[in-house]
Amino acid sequence: MDALHRPLLDRSPALLAEGYAWLPNRMRESGGQVVRTRLMGRPALAVRGPDAVRFFYDERHVRRHRAIPEPVRGTLFGRGAVHTLDGDAHRVRKALFLPLLHVDRIAGVVEHVTAAWDEAVPSWAARPRVTLFDAASVVLTRGVCRWAGIPLAEEEAEPLARDLVAMVDGFATAGPRHWRARRARGRQEARLARLVQDVRSGAVTAPADSVLARVARHRHPDGEPLEPGTAAVELLNVVRPTVAVCWFVAFSAHALHRRPEHRDRLRAGDAAYAAAFAHEVRRFYPFAPFLGGRAVTDLSWHGERLPAGGLVLLDVYGQNHDEKLWGDPYVFRPQRFLERPVERDELIPQGGGEPDTNHRCPGEGITVGLLEALAVRLARLDHTVPEQDLTISLRRIPARPRSGFVIADVQAPAG
Known part of the structure; x- marks a missing residue:
């Protein structure tokens, strides 16, 4: 039996046990940037590196259709979402999201979210303690709904x-978190x-050219309007990942x-440093x-x-x-992004490839813009950090500070 068809040990239990370290551990064992394995009963090829990113996003090699497991579709993305499409169907649906790439659109959502943040801070000052993860999720929800034209x-x-956070928090797990995510969706x-x-029907007026208006009038390649359920899925695929920025906050x-040495440059409003951070x-x-994707041939x-039909896995965390x-990958050093330009397919926290044609998240610019603005506000926010469990377990997907990052003694800015 040749290597192509030789049975492989299924590594699904190891993924559950090792979390983010699962693929990096397999890569380390293989001594390279590629490894054959088996996942969920299917043969799989895990790849890493800029060339591998381009290979992964080439539709002659890899397709996303039917590659995303149902538990992930049913919680994170939704049935019939743009993430599950390929070819012309993907490109037509992706056109719905391309305005999110425009600088003015990014500035718009940042403006709404930072306004919601500024409105919330005085209420934080009135409370003995605030769990930043939860508070940021509410701020982001208010801001993105205003921007998208969704009444709230x-x-x-x-x-x-809570529901939007649950959809993200339960996509890669079994048990209570997963079922909470399904109910929320x-x-x-x-x-x-x-x-x-x-x-x-005209019962509600959507603001002109808002995300809500665009989704309501979007059509399939055959000219038929999106089914209301599919339209709802795609609205959530704008709102949900924006609210997921609470993880990064x-x-x-x-x-x-x-x-804390990074605080001063952010406080000073150094825009280049905020982007690097x-x-x-x-x-x-x-x-x-x-x-993950499926091999076309x-x-x-x-x-x-x-x-x-086998699985191709792009090792995001490992890359x-x-x-x-990165030279010193386990050192937190924003300066690295000021020292040299980073290529598109080197940094891939939200996927790689071209956002206008591939599956790279079109909201990546929004994530970066929000983080730049909110990092500055965090650096300028006077508060204390009480004793708490700030560990981040790599076995939990998606990972987060165990305490949610609790702050106390918040001082509302004058004026």
């Missing part, structure tokens, strides 16, 4: 934020499907607490462990072969901590 009553913000898809129907606070938070801290990469690319 004041009392709806916290329940919606069901509630919010039903709510937004009704909203889309109300916009189409908590990580930013963690970095500033552990390494945002990139380093996304590189250094764990979020997506890897991405029999494939070979660096001498390792994979049959058609963002690859010594060959």
Whole structure:
């Protein structure tokens, strides 16, 4: 039996046990940038490096259709989402999100979210302690809904934020977190499907060219409008990842607490340093462990072969901590992004490739813009950090500071 069809040991239990370290450990064992393994009963080829990113996003080699496991579709992305499409269907649906790449759109969502942050800080000052992860999720929910044109009553913000966080928090686990994510998605898809129907009927007026208006009028390649449920899925695929920036806000606070020397340059409003800090938070801290696709045909990469239909895994966490690319990958050092230009397919916390044609997240610019602005606000926020458990377990996907990063003695800025 040749190497292509030789049975491999299924490594799914090891993934559950090792979390983010699973693929980096396999790479270390193989001594290279590629490894054959088996996951969820399927042969898999794990790859890493800028060339591997380009290989992974080439639709002649790898497709996303039917590659995302149902538990992930049913919680994180939603059924029929743009992430699950390929070819013309993907490109037509992706056009719905391309305006998010525009500088003015990024500035708009940053403006709304920072305004919501500034509105929230005085209420934090009135409380003995604030869990930053939770508070940031509410701020982001209020800001992105205003920007997207989604009606949101004041009392709806916290329940919606909890549901959006649950969808992200439960995608890669079994048990209570997973079922909480499914219930949250069901509630919010039903709510937004009704909203889309109300916009189409004229019962609700969506702000001109808002995300809500664009989704309500978007059509399939055959000219038919999106089903209300699919439209709801894609609305959530704008709102949900924006609210997921609360993970990076908590990580930013963690970095500033552990390494307070970065605070002064952020406080001073050094824009280039704020961008470098945002990139380093996304590189250094764990979020997506890897991405997956299906082999279109029999494939070979660096001498390792994979049959058609097998899984191709892009080692996101491993690449963002690859010594060959970063030199000192386990040191938090924003300066690295000021020392040399980083290539598109080197830093891949939200995927690689071209955002206008590939599966790279079109909201990546929004994430970076929000992190730049909120890191400055965090650095300028007078507060204390009480004793708490700030460990970040790499076995938990998605990882987060165990305490959610609690702050106390918040001082509201004068004026």
